[in-house]
Amino acid sequence: MTQQEAVVIIGSGLSGYTLAREFRKLDQTTALTVITSDDGAFYSKPMLSTALSRGKDAVQLSTSTADEMATTLNATIMNHTKVAAIDAERRVVKTSSGDVAYKSLVLACGAVPIRPPMEGDAVDEVLSINSLADYARFRERLESAQRVAIIGPGLIGCEFGNDLINAGKTVTIIGPDPYPISGLLPTTVGRALKSALSTQGVEWYLGTTATAVNSNGTGYRIMLDSGSEITADLVISAVGLRPNTALAETAGLNVNRGIVTNRFLQTSKSDIYALGDCAEIDGMNLPFIAPMMAGARALAKTLSGNETAVEYPAMPVIIKTPSCPLVVLPPPRDAEGEWSYEGDGLNIAARFNDVDGKFMGFALAGDAVSKKQELTSLLPAVL
Numbered sequence: 001m002t003q004q005e006a007v008v009i010i011g012s013g014l015s016g017y018t019l020a021r022e023f024r025k026l027d028q029t030t031a032l033t034v035i036t037s038d039d040g041a042f043y044s045k046p047m048l049s050t051a052l053s054r055g056k057d058a059v060q061l062s063t064s065t066a067d068e069m070a071t072t073l074n075a076t077i078m079n080h081t082k083v084a085a086i087d088a089e090r091r092v093v094k095t096s097s098g099d100v101a102y103k104s105l106v107l108a109c110g111a112v113p114i115r116p117p118m119e120g121d122a123v124d125e126v127l128s129i130n131s132l133a134d135y136a137r138f139r140e141r142l143e144s145a146q147r148v149a150i151i152g153p154g155l156i157g158c159e160f161g162n163d164l165i166n167a168g169k170t171v172t173i174i175g176p177d178p179y180p181i182s183g184l185l186p187t188t189v190g191r192a193l194k195s196a197l198s199t200q201g202v203e204w205y206l207g208t209t210a211t212a213v214n215s216n217g218t219g220y221r222i223m224l225d226s227g228s229e230i231t232a233d234l235v236i237s238a239v240g241l242r243p244n245t246a247l248a249e250t251a252g253l254n255v256n257r258g259i260v261t262n263r264f265l266q267t268s269k270s271d272i273y274a275l276g277d278c279a280e281i282d283g284m285n286l287p288f289i290a291p292m293m294a295g296a297r298a299l300a301k302t303l304s305g306n307e308t309a310v311e312y313p314a315m316p317v318i319i320k321t322p323s324c325p326l327v328v329l330p331p332p333r334d335a336e337g338e339w340s341y342e343g344d345g346l347n348i349a350a351r352f353n354d355v356d357g358k359f360m361g362f363a364l365a366g367d368a369v370s371k372k373q374e375l376t377s378l379l380p381a382v383l
């Protein structure tokens with residue numbers, strides 16, 4: 001066991017590496033260790049759902065190896081090393097390569113794909129894509145696949161659907177929702193997206209769930225609860241992610257949907273912090289880049305001796321569906337009010353006003369995405 005004074009980060013995704021970079025801008029001397037169960041290569045996860053039509057494979061998406069990151073960050077990168085547990089009393093993490101001591105520990109261990117409950121002899125062959133290694137497997141399997149079925153018509157499912165159709169594949173998207181990305185988009189904008197992707201050739205099975213996936217010679221048969229049956233050469237599941245809280249539980253930290261932290265990203269143990277997809281910061285689990293960057297900048301200051309609370313401005317989400325470009329800043333979940341719409345066809349600006357007429361959120365499609373800055377500037381900070 002070494003380096004009692006080290007800052008230790010678990011996870012080499014965008015959260016772990018962004019924090020390490022921000023920390024090194026402020027502190028060049030404290031020992032810094034990143035422990036990761038993957039290979040520790042740097043890549044930008046949002047690019048996974050646009051890489052196919054941009055002609056980039058998994059190797060090209062990785063822009064630095066673990067060794068290069070170690071040099072850039074003046075850090076020890078322990079890759080292919082899984083953390084099994086945290087002993088918060090002794091300030092030690094237990095890994096597959098031995099114990100590692102810490103002064104401050106940051107959990108940046110991401111989220112895990114939710115697998116829909118399905119039956120059938122090929123359920124284990126359904127792919128989820130949430131890492132570079134998953135992406136490499138997807139591209140390998142795609143070489144012999146023309147018809148791709150995507151279970152989950154949310155943001156990730158629609159982005160992959162658009163990328164696949166642009167690359168000449170045949171795409172079917174399945175899910176219980178009434179229209180795509182119904183968790184973020186108002187009806188009219190969701191329908192515009194559906195219509196744009198249908199024009200490109202996407203086939204939809206909405207209002208129904210997949211109940212079973214069975215092999216069918218070289219491909220698969222997907223059974224739906226509506227009684228329909230679809231055949232495909234490759235099946236992707238994109239039904240959502242849940243924060244990875246397993247390690248936090250071994251340390252006895254407070255866990256709700258994500259690892260519970262205050263605005264200093266501090267968990268229920270004062271020397272353990274959480275950031276990114278795994279964290280629930282001041283009651284919010286926001287699995288997007290903008291809040292993660294704001295958190296990384298604040299936490300880097302705290303870890304270098306200047307305690308800093310995270311601040312979130314209004315943060316729109318860009319949805320990478322080039323057939324119908326979208327930007328959304330959804331109103332708070334509990335907001336009561338209504339959507340109003342301007343424009344038609346694929347070019348729609350939707351605004352949400354609460355019952356007192358206060359502007360609370362927006363969704364923009366097509367040409368209307370040019371209103372992003374103007375509308376964002378009218379919305380209050382989130383934190």
Ligand SMILES: Cc1cc2nc3c(=O)[nH]c(=O)nc-3n(C[C@H](O)[C@H](O)[C@H](O)COP(=O)(O)OP(=O)(O)OC[C@H]3O[C@@H](n4cnc5c(N)ncnc54)[C@H](O)[C@@H]3O)c2cc1C
Pocket residue numbers: 010011012013014015016035036037038045046047048049081082083084108109110111129130156244247275276277278286287288289290292318320
């Ligand atoms: C296809 C796709 C497209 C996206 N597009 C956008 C977008 O356009 N805009 C946007 O804002 N957001 C987007 N997101 C979300 C965004 O990419 C994520 O919020 C962000 O990348 C999460 O980073 P993270 O570091 O928190 O988690 P991850 O990238 O999941 O990293 C988790 C790390 O923890 C490690 N780890 C986990 N458990 C252990 C353990 N026990 N021991 C050791 N290591 C462990 C893993 O190996 C990994 O290195 C997208 C997500 C996906 C999947």
